[in-house]
Amino acid sequence: MNPANQQYYGQYPSAPPNQTGQPHSGYQRPPQGTSYYPPAELPAPVQPSYQQTSYSNYGPPQNQSQPSQYQQYPPQQYPGGPPQALRPFSQAQPAQYQNQPYSAQQLPQAPQAPYGQPPAQYGQFSPNAYQGPNGPNPQGPAPYPPQQHPIHPGAQQWPPSQQFPPNHGYDVPPTPPSAGYDQAQRAYHAPVDTSADCEALRKAMKGMGCDEAALIRVLTSTKYDNPWAMAQLVQDYNKRFIRDLAKDIESETRGDLETALLALIRGPLENDVRVLIKALDRAGTDEDALMDVLLCRSNADIRAITTEYKRIKGHDLLVDIKDDVDDTLFRLYSMVLSATRAEDTAPITATDIDQKVTEVQRATEGMIGTNAIAVAQVFASCNASQLHAVSEAYRRKYHRSLEEVIEKEFRGDMEDALLYMLESAIDRARSDAKRLEKPLYRTPRKDRLFINRVVSLYWDRSRLDAAKSAYQRYSSTRASLRNSIKALLSGDYEDLMVALIRERR
Template sequence: MSYQQYPPYGQAPPQQGYGQYPPPQGQPPQGQYPPPGQYPPPGQYGQQYPPPQQGQYPPPQGQYPPPQQQQGYSQQPPHPQGSPYPGYQQPPPGQYPPPQQPGYGTPSPQPPYQQGGYQQPPPPQGYGYQQPPPQQQPPYGAPPQFGGQPQGQPTPPSVGYGPPQIINWDAKPDATALRSAMKGFGTDEKTLIRVLSRLDPMQAIAVRDAYHKQHKRDLIKDIKGETSSWFEKGLVALAQGPLLHDVSLLHDAMDGAGTDESVLNDVLLGRSNADIQAIKSEYRRVYGHSLESKVKGDLSMKTERHFLMVLAANRAEDSAPAIPQDIDRDVTEVYKATEGKMGTDELLVCDILTHRNDAQIRTIAWQYSQKYNATLESVIKKEFSGHMEDALLFQIRHACDKFMHQAMLLEDAMSGAGTKDHLLVSRVVRFHWNRADIPQFKAAYQKWRGKPLARRIKGETSGDYEKLMLACIDE
């Protein structure tokens, strides 16, 4: 199922919905926020999202934030009106919408911090963001077209993407168990699943190193020799760890005739600058040439330019604030590059969505729907096509609701005629590395599809392959 086949908000069966939000009464004028004490009107949004008590800041997870500070936009703008996730009904333009995330059981946000001279709540912990320490941030400003330098404190690399580390954990017992499971006649698949599916990224690297030191053998080669098919692919992905697996996926996606564009989107889009730099460095180490040169050889024209922007790793850091005047400028520029002219300035739109962080993209999407009465996604679908359209939609959806987007990606791998097993394995394993997120995207899938993700996976897999995928999502 392609992205375009997902029904828009409000068209999913009610029982599979994402929460119903009847339009609030007493709309404020277009572009204005409700005055203090009237946000939102009591009882308008149902029992699932009760309004906070007066003066409570920040509200408990799942409740609405307090009125906007005048000096700046929130770092957590809501879903843009008409966003593609089914079952969600957005209030008409001019009404302040529900919060950007339905919660999915995330812990309550941490206390607000000072940023850019005004106070705003940090992103929820479940988003995977690294919380910046309190600091004064200048506006990120207007970067030069098709480039520019990000501002804000650098986002640390994801676990497994940073410099080599020695962890306080003994990998020898797991290395011994894996060797015993593959030594002699037959293979103990249960042990392979049990050991590899419970490792975090740093432990996976430690086990691989310990296996080589203890047994003078290559763990990945042994797994390939003892297992087969998609069960083998899943075990190898876990043994590689997230960074090595990413570069392996990129190499395979661009090897031979054609390019697996979905893999390029999965691995490269929505990543921090630190992660992109780590991926480029590891790719060169493993394959002996730059990732940029490979992308130039496989992509073409403006899609090539888009991904070279991504690989330049000049994205605004997560700590860079969403400054109102800069957001307004970006919204206007996107409009002028798309609906506001004959033809489309594709590279300007790619530049904006590639060089802004997730909080800024969420704000741009919301402000665009308010200012022009059209969703940013609908504009992308109308003005773009092919791989560039899918890539831009990926960047928007990742920023607007990470967990629902993950749920959609998993469904995309299982829908239609036949299972896209290479995408199912890579996406399950990738999401598995951040264990704190697993309950979030499982709950998002349950809300969207009305049934557990585990049941869906069981219907598309079997045997040891099924057991491994379920173990990766803690089932």
């Protein structure tokens, strides 16, 4: 066969091209549905010898899953519609594209997920769910990049260097701040009548002595369960008597009763800041107090705490922490204070969880030594549900608990902080119960730590109830929290703590 014609063999069943590369004038174009021949202006390349396979019925090479190089043509050269050669020959021409002009406007638009819900995931499309320009695509379109989805104005953005984006690219609503952590919440609080209670407070502290029972009765009243109601009581008292309620309590009470009453009237946000200031005192750092305030908190709460700390202390919180803790623990707290933790509504995806599990294993058991920063990055970027999923996946994959790995690979404050985060994610009620029991039975007893933990639970009724229920199940004595308080505390301090756990004295 003439070499000039051999390269077109199988493409021109009626006649080969002439010497100019054009088909003979008597040649008719094959009917719709058969193989296309190359246009005159695009000479077909010679097929290499290793690709010389048998051709049947002038169709494509056998066992060739991808379109050959003869099949790639700009659609505008075929006014009747896009050529079939853009798809494998085994697929029929879609009816909706026959004898229609081809334009980019026919491409389907990416579906937008409702607000608060993640977009559909890659691989979740049914075979006919996505109609592309070349017919149904069983795999669906490629995952949409996060920037194509509108971001809620209040959603936290993470830095590009973040290894695990906190919300995995999903547009999720930010976790709202806890009660008492956002001034905007005050607008939703209905004012209460505080006149009688202000008089009762002033009468309890006026003159000789102090009526501690009256202070406890007023300040633990259900009327002031809301932090903004308590703030109103303090403000009305100060305005009515041109005094400072906190200073009056300091002058009239002593010891643990004074500490607990002051923690109560400050409200949750200011008390958190006061606890941090005390914990970072130059006399020594209270790592337990740091963990209580900063770990396992929402991004909104962290931002409120850092802002209030700077307002009261005049310093950046992270700078003060750096001066008081070791470098590894400082790196953990710097991640926490960046407020890039996944929001509570961020979904759990198997790919992300498996990636985190692998990262933790490589940073601990998979290497000589420990990469504490990598583990801290995983823990600080996860919300509670995601960290719980990481723990479960680690057990299934490596047949040991993540708690055991942390206890084996870490020591000191870093071990305590990671276990605190992990235990809270696995069972928050049990973690709260253990945190209440530990300072009560420690020798010497750490009353300030116990007070701060009880007061923080006081402002969250559902969490307090769960902690009390777990306390009786998991405490070493199997006693109720109320009975433990009555057995270990005494006097007005005992009465106040029983009232703060919302039990009758």
